[in-house]
Amino acid sequence: MQGSANLNLMIKAARKAGRSLVKDFREVENLQVSAKGPGDFVSRADREAERIIKDELRGARPSYGWLGEETGEADGEDPTRRWIVDPLDGTTNFLHGLPHWAVSIALEHKGEVVAGVIFDAAKDELFYAEKGLGAYMNDTRLRVSGRRNMIEAIFATGVPFGGRSTLPATLQDLARLMPVCAGVRRFGSAALDLAYVAAGRYDGYWERGINAWDMAAGLILVKEAGGFVGAVREGREIFESGSVIATNAEMFDPLTKILRQPA
Ligand code: IPD
Secondary structure (H helix, E strand, C coil), X not given: CCCCHHHHHHHHHHHHHHHHHHHHHHCHHHCCEEEEECCEXXXXXXXXXXXXXXXXXXXXXXXXXXXXXXXXXXXXCEEEEEEEEEEEECHHHHHCXXXXXXXXXXXXXXXXXXXXXXXXXXCCEEEEEEXXXXXXXXXXXXXXXXXXXXXXXXXXXXXXXXXXXXXXXXXXXXXXXXXXXXXXXXXXXXXXXXXXXXXXXXXXXXXXXXXHHHHHHHHHHHHHCCCEEECCCCCCCHHHXXXXXXXXXXXXXXXXXXXXXXX
């Protein structure tokens, strides 16, 4: 795919941060880890990866705004564009030596994500998409799965950690969904969950209590691969709702029906 200069910049930044993270991952037991809250960790690896990405992106496009998991928000002169970055999505996996984590970088324009890159550096899988140009993994065009029957479908989710208020609703979702589908996975990286929906590995994914940086890049991947995205609560904006549903073209209605049932 012939992506824009912005997409190429995002890919360059993701690869550079990915190389730094792979180096730290090899010696993960030596990393100093601190807890931002119960079950919410950060290390030098996350901070260094965000520094690398910020230097690349803001160096090249100083006028764009910024939202990063580790450094927060910063306005730019151009109020219509901002980078949304999770330098290390799947931090808990990373710190436990589990090779399932990714760099996630999105570009938002006038409130819509227009380009996204998710780099699984441990497996060398680079997922990327740009509005109107499709979604890819390395050189392969991505399509969501074609599965139509819920009973054959596999879904992914995130189970809220640290006693978050969304835990009871998530447990209720699981109780309702698991008997009627082929299985639910919880791999610990929302960015990769979304990339896997785009790649047709999962038929759908939902999560309650999730941040914009965890999902921004994945949203455009799913849409450009032919899938659907929305908030768990009907009529809400995805980022503002802090929740997401992303599926192939067939599973959106049946999954939302289950998740939107009253308690
Ligand atoms: C977390 C992961 C996890 C999801 C959490 C996120 P982090 O991101 O994506 O899968 O369930 O909601 O916070 O903290 O590893 O960047």
